[in-house]
Amino acid sequence: xxxNTKFGARPISxxxxxxxxxxxxxxxxxxxxxxASLFILQALLLLPYPGIQxxxxxxxxxxxxxxxxxxxxQVFKQRIPLMVMSYLGALKALLYALWFQIWPPSLASxxxxxxxxxxxxxxxxxxxxxxxxxRRAAWIGGLLLATDTSFxxxxxxxxxxxxxxxxxxxxxxxxxxxFYRTRSRWQLAIAFFLFGLAFWDKAxxxxxFTGITLASVIVFLxxxxxxxxxxxIAVALLALAAGAAPLIVYNFxxxxxxxxxxxxxxxxxxxxxxxxxxxxxxxxxxxxxxREDDGHRRPNPPNALERASxxxxxxxxxxxxxxxFYALIxxxxxxxxxWRSPARRAVLFALIAMSVAWIQxxxxxxxxxxxxxxxxxxxxxxxxxxxxxxxxxxxxxxGAQAAVTALIAVLAVSSLLVTNxxxxxxxxHGPGPYWTDAMGPLVERLQTTPAGAVIVVDWGILDSxxxxxxxxxxxxxxxxxxxxxxxxEEGLRALRWLLELPDPLFVxxxxxxxxxxPQGPRLAAHALHxxxxxxxxxxxxxxxxxxxxxVYRFRPTSDPDRSRSQ
Numbered sequence: 001x002x003x004n005t006k007f008g009a010r011p012i013s014x015x016x017x018x019x020x021x022x023x024x025x026x027x028x029x030x031x032x033x034x035x036a037s038l039f040i041l042q043a044l045l046l047l048p049y050p051g052i053q054x055x056x057x058x059x060x061x062x063x064x065x066x067x068x069x070x071x072x073x074q075v076f077k078q079r080i081p082l083m084v085m086s087y088l089g090a091l092k093a094l095l096y097a098l099w100f101q102i103w104p105p106s107l108a109s110x111x112x113x114x115x116x117x118x119x120x121x122x123x124x125x126x127x128x129x130x131x132x133x134x135r136r137a138a139w140i141g142g143l144l145l146a147t148d149t150s151f152x153x154x155x156x157x158x159x160x161x162x163x164x165x166x167x168x169x170x171x172x173x174x175x176x177x178x179f180y181r182t183r184s185r186w187q188l189a190i191a192f193f194l195f196g197l198a199f200w201d202k203a204x205x206x207x208x209f210t211g212i213t214l215a216s217v218i219v220f221l222x223x224x225x226x227x228x229x230x231x232x233i234a235v236a237l238l239a240l241a242a243g244a245a246p247l248i249v250y251n252f253x254x255x256x257x258x259x260x261x262x263x264x265x266x267x268x269x270x271x272x273x274x275x276x277x278x279x280x281x282x283x284x285x286x287x288x289x290x291r292e293d294d295g296h297r298r299p300n301p302p303n304a305l306e307r308a309s310x311x312x313x314x315x316x317x318x319x320x321x322x323x324x325f326y327a328l329i330x331x332x333x334x335x336x337x338x339w340r341s342p343a344r345r346a347v348l349f350a351l352i353a354m355s356v357a358w359i360q361x362x363x364x365x366x367x368x369x370x371x372x373x374x375x376x377x378x379x380x381x382x383x384x385x386x387x388x389x390x391x392x393x394x395x396x397x398x399g400a401q402a403a404v405t406a407l408i409a410v411l412a413v414s415s416l417l418v419t420n421x422x423x424x425x426x427x428x429h430g431p432g433p434y435w436t437d438a439m440g441p442l443v444e445r446l447q448t449t450p451a452g453a454v455i456v457v458d459w460g461i462l463d464s465x466x467x468x469x470x471x472x473x474x475x476x477x478x479x480x481x482x483x484x485x486x487x488x489e490e491g492l493r494a495l496r497w498l499l500e501l502p503d504p505l506f507v508x509x510x511x512x513x514x515x516x517x518p519q520g521p522r523l524a525a526h527a528l529h530x531x532x533x534x535x536x537x538x539x540x541x542x543x544x545x546x547x548x549x550x551v552y553r554f555r556p557t558s559d560p561d562r563s564r565s566q
Contacts, residue, residue, distance in 0.1 A: 053157065064470055111158075129141045131174070140389050148415055162376060211354065216349070319418055328381050332384070342391075430544045492530060
């Protein structure tokens with residue numbers, strides 16, 4: 001019997017190959033190793049430049065003093081934290097508490113685990129594509145995800161946090177595919193347990209979970225019907241509940257605070273949709289993670305690698321956008337061309353899941369407007385591109401494979417050039433103000449300065465200082481007091497208590513630090529009302545010579561009554 005090889009159809013043997021794991025050259029281990037190594041290499045180049053941002057270190061409040069153990073369970077007289085806040089679980093904190101026993105907190109020890117998590121996510125994505133769509137799709141998807149600028153940055157600098165979300169999602173999906181092939185309930189239980197952990201890690205996993213669930217029902221209803229018996233459903237629900245047990249216990253004890261975070265709004269839907277595009281193009285973090293030109297520039301980069309990065313940036317025209325958005329749109333336009341192939345269902349699955357997830361984040365008030373939310377849709381765009389281009393490359397017309405190979409190379413290089421532009425921006429102008437590289441020197445200086453209390457005045461300092469000092473600094477915060485125009489009697493009493501602590505140091509952003517409005521002058525005015533005047537001690541610059549932080553004390557004035565009257 002002759003196979004029909006017309007455009008739009010393919011041999012039965014190739015269709016089977018798309019649904020089975022095959023062996024041979026370019027197997028999943030080779031593809032995963034190449035893609036993961038590429039991801040790690042880029043991350044290591046970028047890792048040392050930004051300082052630690054406060055949300056990147058937020059989990060440390062469950063590990064180091066002053067600790068936030070408001071939500072915990074008691075096990076053998078030990079307090080085990082459940083949640084950082086109502087929608088953010090303690091999973092990351094518990095993992096890092098063990099890790100920091102091996103490697104104490106530093107820039108490297110904080111970021112290396114999430115880099116490895118990102119690399120593992122790339123490997124799982126390769127495996128998922130290899131198992132469902134074949135070797136070609138695995139190469140395409142793996143390379144595009146490994147070189148994706150936003151995925152790289154938002155994983156390496158995990159202030160979202162997103163690294164565990166991607167890892168748990170991809171690990172769960174990979175286990176589900178294995179369950180469908182082997183009918184092993186252990187694989188089913190593992191998949192839903194991982195999904196439960198993702199819910200605990202960050203409750204907004206509900207976006208992606210409902211997206212992939214609805215997409216599976218619509219696209220794979222026949223396959224679901226084959227496996228959705230009572231035992232399998234019971235296993236899935238029990239495993240999901242086991243993984244999410246800390247989140248469930250927390251909401252049961254406190255009457256559902258996680259669910260009260262949902263407040264729906266249609267405000268700025270166009271802006272949130274544009275953020276998805278900016279995240280896909282890799283441009284969303286310029287001006288936040290990196291600084292724009294403010295006149296401070298390192299004239300002579302100290303090493304050849306930095307000089308090469310700057311030269312490449314100039315040669316490429318300082319690109320800020322890659323071509324992935326256009327590739328995604330092009331692949332959606334090509335959907336009718338691949339309609340009669342196995343790739344159609346993969347594309348529809350990813351498109352429906354992504355749409356459902358985005359609608360939820362966009363309609364929820366306060367979410368969807370930043371890159372660390374948009375990137376949670378990943379790697380669904382890459383799945384669409386990989387499935388479409390892999391199918392197109394298998395077509396019978398001459399040159400299709402070479403054309404797709406060239407296109408993938410162009411897409412990957414466009415992303416690598418944007419990533420290099422972030423590196424060049426770090427070198428030229430430094431990280432953004434909330435990622436300042438002055439944070440490390442600040443903490444080192446504070447640890448060698450005698451003080452009975454270190455009082456943080458501005459947002460963005462406390463959590464990073466707690467992590468880098470391993471809880472050894474006697475930290476307090478006056479952020480709320482400094483943010484008020486006027487203090488009532490209760491506020492004045494709180495400020496007086498801080499001022500009368502033994503030998504307190506006050507830490508805040510220095511005046512003139514652009515993009516940050518320091519609260520120190522307002523706090524100084526409140527202190528003057530109580531009869532205390534500011535006494536500057538020292539300042540901390542960043543690598544580019546900007547004065548970022550100031551440290552000062554307050555001393556009583558000679559005439560407190562006159563100060564209060566003023």
